[in-house]
Amino acid sequence: MDILNILKLALGEMLSPTTITFVLCALGLAVHFGFTGLLNFGQAAFAAVGAYGMVISIDTLKLPLFLAVLMGLLCSIIFALILGIPTLRLRADYLAIVTIATAEVFRYFMTTIGFSKVTGGSNGLSQFGAEFWALNPIPEGNYNFGFVSYRADQLYVFMVGWGAVIIGALILRLLMRSPWGRVLKGIREDEDAVRSLGKNVFFYKLQALMIGGVFASIGGMIFVLNLSNVQPQVWTTNFTFTIWSVLLLGGAATILGPIAGGMIFIALISITQGIMGGLVELGLLPFLTQPDIAQIRLLLIGLSLMLLVIFRPQGLFGNKRETQFNV
Amino acid sequence: MSNSKSVSIDKICIGEVAPGCRKVDPILIADGVKRQFGGLTAVDVAHVEIPRGLITALIGPNGAGKTTFFNLLTGFDKPNQGNWSFEGQNLAGMSPYKVARLGMIRTFQLTKALSLLTVIENMRLGAQKQPGESFLTSLIRPLWIRREKEITEVADTLLKRFKLDAKREDYAASLSGGQRKLLEMARALMSEPKLIMLDEPMAGVNPALTQSLLDHIKDLKSNGTTVLFVEHDMHMVRHISDWVIVMAEGKVVAEGPPSTVMKDQAVIDAYLGAHHDTDLGTMSKPASTRSKKGDTK
Structure with a gap:
């Protein structure tokens, strides 16, 4: 078992496009849940709507990439309106039910054969990446950064993706430290109190839903651009719950939390895979075979998340003071 | 009387x-x-x-x-x-x-004290006409920071009057029931x-x-x-x-x-x-x- 190699792999995974997608989606979910208190269990759908919105704009509407990205964002905003207008006047639980159902509906809709000319059906779409890759300014070749090395295209995605994360995080930081963010936090604590102080709670919740959705859809776009491929079966409830895990791991009402949480979560998966794989290879875990590991490590991660939520509900980067109160 | x-x-x-x-x-x-x-x-x-x-x-x-x-x-x-x-x-x-x-x-x-907001943030939330409460202006600090200072001044005066000034930076959750009543009343007066x-x-x-x-x-x-x-x-x-x-x-x-x-x-x-x-x-x-x-x- 090569510990150094396992760590190297983990480090690579921590900075991978998948992590970027999870981080962006988790940042969006932080706006929804951590700051506004909206229970959104359909974050995968927001990512998917953004991704499909962009891809279909390129593939069917033949729009240039820049406009297609805007279309994707617009789609997720419209999606937020469709979800939010009927449910945000109701209690929080209704949004949870509606989002989880809509996410599944959207996924099945994208799989439907009837629309496969536009959506690609269950095979998805893959002829849309040309312009994105053509924009790569980095010369061909391999780039070494100590532990990790990147090809030019990987470095390109890395820069675009983490650039989006950094810009997004800075915008969120500005927003959450502003009076606007204060209203959101007020809504999280008690929306009737905020209403009684003359704030249009419904509109703020709708804004929060849209902004969180936009973050997720950017995540979704990076995910599909990196693969040059969009497929409906990616955006399952599993995807959503992974994002929830990332958010709760890092800390729901923080901005650093979802970023670090995403990296740690992915690293944990990679390291447990590596170590347990190594142990099985050495015959130290005779009751397990290699294929079992994928399941067992998720089980272990699930267990540690449960422990985390019980003993550190504010997440790794949350404010300690917050947990002194049982509210 | x-x-x-x-x-x-x-x-x-x-x-x-x-x-x-x-x-x-x-x-x-x-x-x-x-x-x-x-x-x-x-x-x-x-x-x-x-x-x-x-x-x-x-x-x-x-x-x-x-x-x-x-x-x-x-x-x-x-x-x-x-x-x-x-x-x-x-x-x-x-x-x-x-x-x-x-x-x-x-x-x-x-x-209805907003538990995980500090006392002063509770107070500030009570104010009206803060341009920073709209999404786009909130991103540009100079557009709302002056009003924020005015609001904070009013809030501090009220907190002093209601004898909550010592609790300014504490979470509202840490206040006693009576203090929360006072905070709620003071917050209502912000506007x-x-x-x-x-x-x-x-x-x-x-x-x-x-x-x-x-x-x-x-x-x-x-x-x-x-x-x-x-x-x-x-x-x-x-x-x-x-x-x-x-x-x-x-x-x-x-x-x-x-x-x-x-x-x-x-x-x-x-x-x-x-x-x-x-x-x-x-x-x-x-x-x-x-x-x-x-x-x-």
Whole structure:
């Protein structure tokens, strides 16, 4: 078992496009849940709507990439309106039910054969990446950064993706430290109190839903651009719950939390895979075979998340003071 | 105490003092407001006017519909029928936040302190006209930082007045029940409301705080704010209110200055019952001494 190699792999995974997608989606979910208190269990759908919105704009509407990205964002905003207008006047639980159902509906809709000319059906779409890759300014070749090395295209995605994360995080930081963010936090604590102080709670919740959705859809776009491929079966409830895990791991009402949480979560998966794989290879875990590991490590991660939520509900980067109160 | 006695009846109401009588200068007028929950009629107010610039108490036994009436007036609940206006502006069907923006701010019976916001942030949230509360301007700090400083100044003055300044940076969750009541009231004052509606401001407040809370409410009046409050504490009602409106079974059964309303037979029957003149303190004493005896055994 090569510990150094396992760590190297983990480090690579921590900075991978998948992590970027999870981080962006988790940042969006932080706006929804951590700051506004909206229970959104359909974050995968927001990512998917953004991704499909962009891809279909390129593939069917033949729009240039820049406009297609805007279309994707617009789609997720419209999606937020469709979800939010009927449910945000109701209690929080209704949004949870509606989002989880809509996410599944959207996924099945994208799989439907009837629309496969536009959506690609269950095979998805893959002829849309040309312009994105053509924009790569980095010369061909391999780039070494100590532990990790990147090809030019990987470095390109890395820069675009983490650039989006950094810009997004800075915008969120500005927003959450502003009076606007204060209203959101007020809504999280008690929306009737905020209403009684003359704030249009419904509109703020709708804004929060849209902004969180936009973050997720950017995540979704990076995910599909990196693969040059969009497929409906990616955006399952599993995807959503992974994002929830990332958010709760890092800390729901923080901005650093979802970023670090995403990296740690992915690293944990990679390291447990590596170590347990190594142990099985050495015959130290005779009751397990290699294929079992994928399941067992998720089980272990699930267990540690449960422990985390019980003993550190504010997440790794949350404010300690917050947990002194049982509210 | 003197200020409550100084306002003479004919300066408050026109004609005979009776349930639903007209006021010289009403700030809030409700007409035929009815709210039914299934078969139960919670509120059925034919006509009531709240006098401007005074402290009006809304009293009544449990289930009289006082809080429901509050909810209806502030838009938190929709009546089956009825109209009501604030400073001549019709409020029927208006959302709670719009009602609040007009200058009619309420507090809640079960205190709604925003627990995981600090005391000062709670206060700031109460202010109006902060451009930074709209999404796009919030991104550009120079556009709202000046207003923020003004707001913070007002907030600090109020916190000092309510003796919460030491708690400025603490989470509202760490405050005691009484302090939360104070915070909620102070927060409601951030927007300089024309009418403040307090739902049981004394409930759960430590007697040591009661006096200062009473003084705060009297201060509001001297600053020109109209106060309407729901209260069960008869001492407080007698002590600070200029006018008392009595509700029972959803209807206004009596109104008038506190001294006369308390003697009204309809009120005694509907609300105060046989023990209205008995100090509850002396009634409960034998019980408490009994239990103490039990403890020493």
